[in-house]
Amino acid sequence: MKLRRIERGRDRWSLRWQAALAIVDLSILAFFILGPYLRSGPSYLIIDYAIAVWIMIELAARALATSSLSAFLKRPMTWIDLAILATLLFPNELFNFAFLRAMRLWAIGDSPLLYVLLTRAGCSAYRDVARACLNFLVFLFMVTGFVYTTFFYHQDGLVGFVDALYFTVATMTTTGFGDITLPGPLGKLTSVVTMIVGISLFVRLAQTIVRPYKVHYPCPQCGLQRHDQDAVHCKACGHLLNIPNNND
Secondary structure, eight states, X not given: OHHHHHHHOOSHHHXXXXXXXXXXXXXXXXXXXXXXXXXXXXXXXXXXXXXXXXXXXXXXXXXXXSSOHHHHHHSHHHHHHHHHHHHHHSTTTSGGGGGGGGGGHHHHHHSHHXXXXXXXXXXXXXXXXXXXXXXXXXXXXXXXXXXXXXXXXXXXXXXXXXXXXXXXXXXXXTOOOOSSOOOHHHHHHHHHHXXXXXXXXXXXXXXXXXXXXXXXXOOTTTOOOEEETTOSBOTTTOOBOOOOTTOO
16 A cells, blocks of 8 residues: 555655655644744744644544554554644644644654665664654753743744753753743753653663664564674574674
8 A cells, every 4th residue: 555655665755755744744843943933923823724734634644554443543653643733723722732743753763764864874873873863852842842832932033942942951961050940830840850851861862872783683583673783693592693794
């Protein structure tokens, strides 16, 4: 089926579609960031509802491409898109949840497009690093969006978003300049969660950068996915491996 081919294919036709979908995902994030400049004009609702229609089409296409409705509902991206769709259909009532739109970036990392681009650039060994960076960016924009819509939404232009981004980066890195703080118990809890999760993501990113590169090759005996590039036997069960030299 063409819909499944678009979602998981690695041929040129599928990759072109995946690249187009990635551009749409980045545009949704850009629309959220540029929202302060657009929300006072009539174009804001036009773009907002146009994106909502696009996401509804995507959800319908994914539902058709999935073998069963239960499998479709078990996918995390389904519920993420439903939440994003709600914020687009009711922008005035659910503007506090607009930060969820940053989670669309996960769709880029989940598609074969990222893997193929890294492979063609000769950087397939950095696939885990790229995924760790993507997870970090998703969390960064999510926290920034939450801080912005909850505490700085009243500010004009990009001033509020920049303040929210500045606070998030300072908190995640535990720099804590203190020139921008969030008021009340909710602000303190937001700071605590940002510091804890932010440090965890930093550690994860550092681990993926410094650890030795391992190829992805499932062991036929025990199923272990990652092995040393020159491994002959599986470290878990000792089964003889036959890893291709061109495995990425």
